[in-house]
Amino acid sequence: MFKKISRYKAARRVKAGNGLPLKRFRWWQPFSRALFYLTLTNDAGQKKVFAVEVSYWQQFFSDDGKGKAHLYLDGKHYAESKLPAEFAVAGGRIKVASTVFGLKRCHFVTDEGTVHQLIPDESSAEGRRARLDREHPTLSRCIGFISLMMLIVPIVLAIPQIIEAATQVPLIAQRFGTFNSPITLPVWINVGLGFCAVAGSVERATRLKWNALLDGSF
DSSP states (O other): OHHHHHHHHHHHHEEEEOOOOOOOOOOOOOTEEEEEEEEEEEETOOEEEEEEEEEEEHHSSSSSSOOOEEEEEEEEEEEEEEEEEEEEETEEEEEEEEEEEEEEEEEEETTTTOEEOOOOOOTTTHHEEEEOOOHHHHHHHHHHHHHHHHHHHHHHHHHHHHHHHHSSHHHHHHHHHHHOOOOOHHHHHHHHHHHHHHHHHHHHTTTTTTTTTTGGGO
């Protein structure tokens, strides 16, 4: 029932495309635009190329802060939807979801439930990150570990400080008492840790890695 309701809501967000051609990815767009591809073969044996485009800047200027996903078919604008988006295509659905740091999902889910991530444009941030993973897997794993630590360390250091600040509120202090954090850092360090966490989340978004506890904390 929940899945049916979710699909119904997603279908209502989809609007017909305008037929305009897909613009090629420019060298200055890695952190302002995402572009992914999916090639499918229809029942007649014909190959159809789908492209999903998401403008990150559009998210900031949209009324709801979510932006839109645009679907292209063989280079022509085919449909669009507010995010999170779900486009019905032959053999399954293309699902797209975003965060403030980038995409957390751009996958093709078959009718049987098999999930395939779409292929990023080679010039995009996601495409460059995927190429680094293919050509330098050891370096890629190191970067991935560092980005994970850039999230975990700020969270671990921030939690006791947040609890201490919360227990200074009179109503909370009267009911639960106060808490003295064993960790007290200068403002500039906390700000720096915040920037580290953002950088870590952005790097993980280029790999479409997202965790509600880690990436959803910032």
